Amino acid sequence: MNTANAKPLVRDRIEVPPHPTWPVLDDAAKESLKDRVKRLLAEQEAVLVAHYYVDGDLQALAEETGGLVADSLEMARFGAKSDAKTLVVCGVRFMGETAKILNPEKRVLMPTLAATCSLDEGCPAEAFSAFCDAHPDHTVVVYANTSAEVKARSDWVVTSSIALPIVQHLHARGEKILWAPDKHLGRYVQRMTGAEMRLWDSACVVHEEFKGFALERVRRLHPDAAVLVHPESPTEVIDQADVVGSTTQLIKAVHDLPNRAFIVATDEGIFWKMHQLAPDKQLIAAPTAGEGATCESCAHCPWMAMNALQNLAAVLERGDQDQDQEIRIEESIRQRAVQPIQRMLDFAREQGIGGGRDGR
Structure with missing residues:
Protein backbone atom coordinates (compact mmCIF):
# COMPACT_ATOMS: atom_id res chain seq x y z
CA MET A 1 0.00 0.00 0.00
CA ASN A 2 1.55 3.26 -1.13
CA THR A 3 0.39 6.62 0.23
CA ALA A 4 3.79 8.29 0.41
CA ASN A 5 3.04 11.00 -2.15
CA ALA A 6 -0.45 11.81 -0.94
CA LYS A 7 -1.43 14.10 1.91
CA PRO A 8 -4.33 13.46 4.25
CA LEU A 9 -7.20 15.94 4.31
CA VAL A 10 -8.47 17.37 7.58
CA ARG A 11 -12.22 17.84 7.54
CA ASP A 12 -14.36 18.79 10.53
CA ARG A 13 -11.52 17.72 12.84
CA ILE A 14 -11.27 14.34 11.11
CA GLU A 15 -8.16 13.42 9.16
CA VAL A 16 -9.36 11.76 5.96
CA PRO A 17 -6.60 9.52 4.58
CA PRO A 18 -5.71 9.41 0.90
CA HIS A 19 -6.95 6.38 -0.98
CA PRO A 20 -4.24 3.70 -0.76
CA THR A 21 -2.51 2.61 -3.93
CA TRP A 22 -2.02 -1.14 -4.04
CA PRO A 23 0.26 -2.81 -6.61
CA VAL A 24 -1.72 -4.09 -9.58
CA LEU A 25 -1.77 -7.88 -9.61
CA ASP A 26 -2.00 -9.87 -12.82
CA ASP A 27 -4.41 -12.79 -12.86
CA ALA A 28 -1.76 -15.36 -11.97
CA ALA A 29 -0.47 -13.36 -9.01
CA LYS A 30 -4.00 -12.70 -7.79
CA GLU A 31 -4.96 -16.39 -7.94
CA SER A 32 -1.76 -17.37 -6.16
CA LEU A 33 -2.50 -14.90 -3.36
CA LYS A 34 -6.09 -16.09 -3.07
CA ASP A 35 -4.95 -19.72 -2.88
CA ARG A 36 -2.53 -18.79 -0.09
CA VAL A 37 -5.32 -17.05 1.86
CA LYS A 38 -7.62 -20.06 1.44
CA ARG A 39 -4.92 -22.39 2.75
CA LEU A 40 -4.16 -20.16 5.75
CA LEU A 41 -7.83 -19.78 6.67
CA ALA A 42 -8.23 -23.56 6.71
CA GLU A 43 -5.01 -24.12 8.70
CA GLN A 44 -6.01 -21.59 11.35
CA GLU A 45 -9.69 -22.59 11.61
CA ALA A 46 -10.57 -19.06 10.59
CA VAL A 47 -13.55 -17.66 8.69
CA LEU A 48 -13.53 -14.57 6.50
CA VAL A 49 -16.34 -12.02 6.67
CA ALA A 50 -16.38 -9.00 4.36
CA HIS A 51 -18.49 -5.88 4.12
CA TYR A 52 -20.26 -4.89 0.90
CA TYR A 53 -17.98 -1.85 0.55
CA VAL A 54 -14.59 -3.61 0.38
CA ASP A 55 -12.87 -4.69 -2.82
CA GLY A 56 -14.76 -7.25 -4.91
CA ASP A 57 -11.88 -9.73 -4.74
CA LEU A 58 -12.28 -9.85 -0.95
CA GLN A 59 -16.04 -10.29 -1.20
CA ALA A 60 -15.59 -13.14 -3.68
CA LEU A 61 -12.97 -14.77 -1.46
CA ALA A 62 -15.24 -14.63 1.57
CA GLU A 63 -17.99 -16.45 -0.30
CA GLU A 64 -15.61 -18.97 -1.87
CA THR A 65 -14.24 -19.97 1.54
CA GLY A 66 -17.57 -20.42 3.32
CA GLY A 67 -17.53 -16.97 4.88
CA LEU A 68 -19.99 -14.14 4.39
CA VAL A 69 -20.48 -10.86 2.57
CA ALA A 70 -22.92 -8.70 4.51
CA ASP A 71 -23.55 -5.60 6.59
CA SER A 72 -21.63 -5.03 9.82
CA LEU A 73 -24.07 -6.58 12.26
CA GLU A 74 -24.81 -9.67 10.19
CA MET A 75 -21.05 -10.15 9.88
CA ALA A 76 -20.85 -10.28 13.68
CA ARG A 77 -23.90 -12.52 14.03
CA PHE A 78 -22.49 -14.91 11.46
CA GLY A 79 -19.37 -15.19 13.59
CA ALA A 80 -21.43 -16.26 16.57
CA LYS A 81 -22.94 -19.13 14.56
CA SER A 82 -19.59 -20.26 13.15
CA ASP A 83 -17.41 -22.95 14.66
CA ALA A 84 -14.33 -21.01 13.58
CA LYS A 85 -11.88 -20.04 16.31
CA THR A 86 -10.86 -16.87 14.48
CA LEU A 87 -12.94 -14.26 12.67
CA VAL A 88 -11.14 -12.25 10.02
CA VAL A 89 -13.08 -9.07 9.34
CA CYS A 90 -12.58 -7.13 6.11
CA GLY A 91 -14.17 -3.78 6.74
CA VAL A 92 -13.57 -0.93 9.16
CA ARG A 93 -12.66 -1.05 12.80
CA PHE A 94 -16.09 -0.63 14.39
CA MET A 95 -17.14 -3.75 12.45
CA GLY A 96 -14.34 -5.75 14.01
CA GLU A 97 -15.31 -4.38 17.41
CA THR A 98 -18.95 -5.37 16.92
CA ALA A 99 -17.81 -8.86 16.01
CA LYS A 100 -15.74 -9.04 19.20
CA ILE A 101 -18.57 -7.65 21.34
CA LEU A 102 -20.87 -10.45 20.18
CA ASN A 103 -18.14 -13.12 20.06
CA PRO A 104 -15.85 -12.51 23.08
CA GLU A 105 -14.50 -16.06 23.04
CA LYS A 106 -13.23 -15.79 19.46
CA ARG A 107 -10.10 -14.12 18.15
CA VAL A 108 -10.96 -11.24 15.80
CA LEU A 109 -8.37 -10.09 13.27
CA MET A 110 -8.47 -7.39 10.61
CA PRO A 111 -6.13 -6.76 7.69
CA THR A 112 -5.41 -3.39 9.33
CA LEU A 113 -6.72 -1.63 12.42
CA ALA A 114 -5.91 1.69 10.73
CA ALA A 115 -9.16 1.28 8.79
CA THR A 116 -11.45 3.43 10.91
CA CYS A 117 -14.58 5.40 9.92
CA SER A 118 -15.41 9.10 9.70
CA LEU A 119 -18.58 8.59 11.78
CA ASP A 120 -16.68 6.68 14.46
CA GLU A 121 -13.86 9.22 14.55
CA GLY A 122 -16.34 12.10 14.50
CA CYS A 123 -17.91 10.89 17.75
CA PRO A 124 -15.16 10.53 20.38
CA ALA A 125 -16.32 8.70 23.49
CA GLU A 126 -15.36 11.38 26.01
CA ALA A 127 -17.13 14.19 24.14
CA PHE A 128 -20.14 11.99 23.50
CA SER A 129 -20.38 11.05 27.16
CA ALA A 130 -20.46 14.75 28.06
CA PHE A 131 -23.23 15.25 25.47
CA CYS A 132 -25.23 12.47 27.16
CA ASP A 133 -24.61 13.93 30.62
CA ALA A 134 -25.95 17.28 29.42
CA HIS A 135 -29.26 15.66 28.41
CA PRO A 136 -30.00 13.05 31.08
CA ASP A 137 -33.73 12.98 30.25
CA HIS A 138 -33.07 11.64 26.72
CA THR A 139 -32.89 8.04 25.57
CA VAL A 140 -29.50 7.50 23.92
CA VAL A 141 -29.69 5.89 20.48
CA VAL A 142 -26.47 5.36 18.53
CA TYR A 143 -25.82 4.11 15.03
CA ALA A 144 -23.75 0.96 14.59
CA ASN A 145 -20.94 3.08 13.10
CA THR A 146 -19.52 3.94 16.51
CA SER A 147 -16.81 2.71 18.86
CA ALA A 148 -17.35 0.12 21.57
CA GLU A 149 -16.99 2.91 24.14
CA VAL A 150 -19.80 4.95 22.56
CA LYS A 151 -22.03 1.87 22.29
CA ALA A 152 -21.35 1.21 25.98
CA ARG A 153 -22.75 4.67 26.81
CA SER A 154 -25.96 4.10 24.83
CA ASP A 155 -29.40 2.69 25.54
CA TRP A 156 -29.96 1.39 22.01
CA VAL A 157 -27.74 0.56 19.04
CA VAL A 158 -29.47 0.66 15.65
CA THR A 159 -28.69 -0.15 12.04
CA SER A 160 -30.01 1.98 9.19
CA SER A 161 -32.90 -0.39 8.46
CA ILE A 162 -34.17 -0.78 12.01
CA ALA A 163 -33.63 2.82 13.13
CA LEU A 164 -37.09 3.92 11.99
CA PRO A 165 -39.16 1.27 13.83
CA ILE A 166 -37.09 1.57 17.01
CA VAL A 167 -37.30 5.37 17.16
CA GLN A 168 -41.02 5.18 16.31
CA HIS A 169 -41.41 2.75 19.21
CA LEU A 170 -39.57 5.07 21.59
CA HIS A 171 -41.49 8.10 20.33
CA ALA A 172 -44.81 6.32 20.93
CA ARG A 173 -43.70 5.82 24.54
CA GLY A 174 -43.10 9.56 24.86
CA GLU A 175 -39.30 9.31 25.00
CA LYS A 176 -37.00 12.06 23.76
CA ILE A 177 -34.06 10.84 21.70
CA LEU A 178 -30.39 11.74 21.82
CA TRP A 179 -29.01 10.54 18.48
CA ALA A 180 -25.46 9.98 17.25
CA PRO A 181 -23.43 10.20 15.18
CA ASP A 182 -24.78 10.66 11.60
CA LYS A 183 -26.80 13.88 11.32
CA HIS A 184 -28.22 13.04 7.89
CA LEU A 185 -29.56 9.66 8.98
CA GLY A 186 -30.78 11.32 12.19
CA ARG A 187 -32.69 14.00 10.26
CA TYR A 188 -34.24 11.36 8.03
CA VAL A 189 -35.38 9.33 11.05
CA GLN A 190 -36.66 12.48 12.77
CA ARG A 191 -38.64 13.55 9.71
CA MET A 192 -40.15 10.10 9.17
CA THR A 193 -41.10 9.45 12.82
CA GLY A 194 -41.84 12.93 14.21
CA ALA A 195 -39.77 12.10 17.28
CA GLU A 196 -38.14 14.80 19.40
CA MET A 197 -34.42 14.28 18.72
CA ARG A 198 -31.15 16.00 19.54
CA LEU A 199 -28.60 15.20 16.85
CA TRP A 200 -24.85 14.80 17.09
CA ASP A 201 -23.13 16.79 14.34
CA SER A 202 -21.21 14.30 12.21
CA ALA A 203 -21.50 12.76 8.74
CA CYS A 204 -20.06 10.03 6.53
CA VAL A 205 -17.44 11.47 4.15
CA VAL A 206 -18.70 9.23 1.35
CA ALA A 286 -24.56 8.98 -8.25
CA PRO A 287 -22.32 12.03 -8.78
CA THR A 288 -20.05 13.47 -6.10
CA ALA A 289 -18.41 16.11 -8.35
CA GLY A 290 -19.62 19.63 -8.90
CA GLU A 291 -19.73 23.01 -7.23
CA GLY A 292 -18.99 22.67 -3.54
CA ALA A 293 -17.75 19.09 -3.76
CA THR A 294 -14.28 18.13 -2.61
CA CYS A 295 -14.32 14.49 -3.75
CA GLU A 296 -12.43 13.32 -0.69
CA SER A 297 -14.00 9.93 -1.10
CA CYS A 298 -15.26 9.90 -4.72
CA ALA A 299 -18.01 7.46 -3.63
CA HIS A 300 -15.58 4.99 -2.10
CA CYS A 301 -14.50 5.00 1.53
CA PRO A 302 -10.72 5.48 1.86
CA TRP A 303 -10.70 3.39 5.03
CA MET A 304 -12.53 0.49 3.36
CA ALA A 305 -9.93 0.72 0.58
CA MET A 306 -7.23 -0.14 3.13
CA ASN A 307 -8.41 -3.76 2.95
CA ALA A 308 -6.69 -5.75 0.20
CA LEU A 309 -5.58 -9.26 -0.65
CA GLN A 310 -2.02 -8.31 0.25
CA ASN A 311 -2.58 -7.30 3.88
CA LEU A 312 -5.20 -9.99 4.36
CA ALA A 313 -2.61 -12.59 3.45
CA ALA A 314 -0.01 -10.86 5.64
CA VAL A 315 -2.14 -10.91 8.79
CA LEU A 316 -2.92 -14.61 8.28
CA GLU A 317 0.71 -15.46 7.62
CA ARG A 318 1.68 -13.93 10.95
CA GLY A 319 -1.10 -15.95 12.58
CA ASP A 320 -0.97 -16.13 16.37
CA GLN A 321 2.17 -14.00 16.37
CA ASP A 322 0.23 -10.98 15.08
CA GLN A 323 -1.27 -9.00 17.92
CA ASP A 324 -1.05 -5.63 16.16
CA GLN A 325 -4.16 -6.27 14.05
CA GLU A 326 -6.21 -8.10 16.69
CA ILE A 327 -9.34 -6.48 18.11
CA ARG A 328 -9.26 -6.18 21.89
CA ILE A 329 -11.98 -4.65 24.03
CA GLU A 330 -11.86 -4.16 27.78
CA GLU A 331 -14.35 -6.62 29.24
CA SER A 332 -16.24 -4.04 31.32
CA ILE A 333 -16.79 -1.97 28.16
CA ARG A 334 -17.78 -5.04 26.14
CA GLN A 335 -20.36 -6.08 28.73
CA ARG A 336 -21.96 -2.62 28.64
CA ALA A 337 -21.78 -2.40 24.83
CA VAL A 338 -23.45 -5.76 24.24
CA GLN A 339 -26.59 -4.71 26.11
CA PRO A 340 -27.89 -2.05 23.66
CA ILE A 341 -26.98 -4.31 20.73
CA GLN A 342 -28.90 -7.20 22.29
CA ARG A 343 -31.81 -4.85 22.99
CA MET A 344 -31.99 -4.11 19.25
CA LEU A 345 -31.77 -7.80 18.33
CA ASP A 346 -34.52 -8.67 20.79
CA PHE A 347 -36.73 -5.89 19.40
CA ALA A 348 -36.14 -7.11 15.85
CA ARG A 349 -37.06 -10.67 16.80
CA GLU A 350 -40.19 -9.61 18.71
CA GLN A 351 -41.37 -7.38 15.86
CA GLY A 352 -40.43 -9.84 13.13
CA ILE A 353 -37.95 -7.41 11.61
CA GLY A 354 -34.72 -8.54 9.95
CA GLY A 355 -32.75 -5.84 11.74
CA GLY A 356 -29.35 -7.49 11.68
CA ARG A 357 -29.48 -8.68 8.07
CA ASP A 358 -30.42 -5.22 6.83
CA GLY A 359 -27.81 -3.13 8.62
CA ARG A 360 -25.53 -0.52 7.16
Missing part, protein backbone atom coordinates in the same frame (compact mmCIF):
# COMPACT_ATOMS: atom_id res chain seq x y z
CA HIS A 207 -22.42 9.93 1.53
CA GLU A 208 -22.14 13.62 2.35
CA GLU A 209 -20.47 14.23 -1.01
CA PHE A 210 -23.53 13.28 -3.02
CA LYS A 211 -25.03 16.50 -4.39
CA GLY A 212 -28.71 17.06 -5.03
CA PHE A 213 -28.27 19.36 -8.03
CA ALA A 214 -25.80 16.95 -9.65
CA LEU A 215 -28.15 14.02 -9.07
CA GLU A 216 -30.92 15.96 -10.82
CA ARG A 217 -28.74 16.28 -13.93
CA VAL A 218 -27.99 12.55 -14.00
CA ARG A 219 -31.68 11.74 -13.57
CA ARG A 220 -32.47 13.84 -16.64
CA LEU A 221 -29.93 11.80 -18.61
CA HIS A 222 -31.45 8.51 -17.38
CA PRO A 223 -35.17 9.21 -16.91
CA ASP A 224 -36.10 5.53 -16.61
CA ALA A 225 -33.51 4.74 -13.94
CA ALA A 226 -34.60 4.15 -10.34
CA VAL A 227 -32.69 6.17 -7.77
CA LEU A 228 -31.37 4.19 -4.79
CA VAL A 229 -30.11 6.22 -1.82
CA HIS A 230 -28.58 5.31 1.51
CA PRO A 231 -30.10 7.44 4.32
CA GLU A 232 -26.66 8.72 5.39
CA SER A 233 -26.96 11.02 2.35
CA PRO A 234 -28.05 14.68 2.52
CA THR A 235 -31.76 15.48 2.50
CA GLU A 236 -31.72 16.94 -1.03
CA VAL A 237 -30.42 13.58 -2.29
CA ILE A 238 -32.82 11.47 -0.20
CA ASP A 239 -35.75 13.51 -1.50
CA GLN A 240 -35.04 12.31 -5.06
CA ALA A 241 -34.91 8.61 -4.16
CA ASP A 242 -37.21 5.87 -5.36
CA VAL A 243 -35.79 3.66 -2.61
CA VAL A 244 -34.13 4.83 0.61
CA GLY A 245 -32.51 1.98 2.48
CA SER A 246 -29.59 0.12 3.97
CA THR A 247 -26.96 -1.67 1.91
CA THR A 248 -28.92 -4.91 1.91
CA GLN A 249 -32.17 -3.15 1.04
CA LEU A 250 -30.55 -1.33 -1.90
CA ILE A 251 -29.06 -4.58 -3.20
CA LYS A 252 -32.47 -6.23 -2.93
CA ALA A 253 -34.06 -3.33 -4.86
CA VAL A 254 -31.70 -3.83 -7.82
CA HIS A 255 -32.67 -7.49 -7.93
CA ASP A 256 -36.41 -7.05 -7.37
CA LEU A 257 -37.41 -3.86 -9.20
CA PRO A 258 -38.28 -4.08 -12.92
CA ASN A 259 -36.12 -1.09 -13.89
CA ARG A 260 -33.20 -1.87 -16.19
CA ALA A 261 -31.04 0.97 -14.84
CA PHE A 262 -30.30 2.29 -11.34
CA ILE A 263 -28.60 5.43 -10.07
CA VAL A 264 -26.92 4.41 -6.81
CA ALA A 265 -26.02 6.85 -4.03
CA THR A 266 -23.82 4.86 -1.71
CA ASP A 267 -20.28 3.47 -1.66
CA GLU A 268 -19.39 1.96 -5.06
CA GLY A 269 -18.10 -1.18 -3.37
CA ILE A 270 -21.74 -2.30 -3.29
CA PHE A 271 -21.69 -2.70 -7.08
CA TRP A 272 -19.91 -6.07 -6.83
CA LYS A 273 -22.84 -7.71 -5.05
CA MET A 274 -25.40 -5.85 -7.18
CA HIS A 275 -23.73 -7.09 -10.38
CA GLN A 276 -23.60 -10.61 -8.95
CA LEU A 277 -27.34 -10.70 -8.22
CA ALA A 278 -28.51 -8.70 -11.24
CA PRO A 279 -25.84 -8.97 -13.97
CA ASP A 280 -28.20 -7.63 -16.63
CA LYS A 281 -28.92 -4.36 -14.83
CA GLN A 282 -27.11 -1.06 -15.53
CA LEU A 283 -25.62 0.59 -12.45
CA ILE A 284 -24.83 4.31 -12.51
CA ALA A 285 -22.86 5.92 -9.69
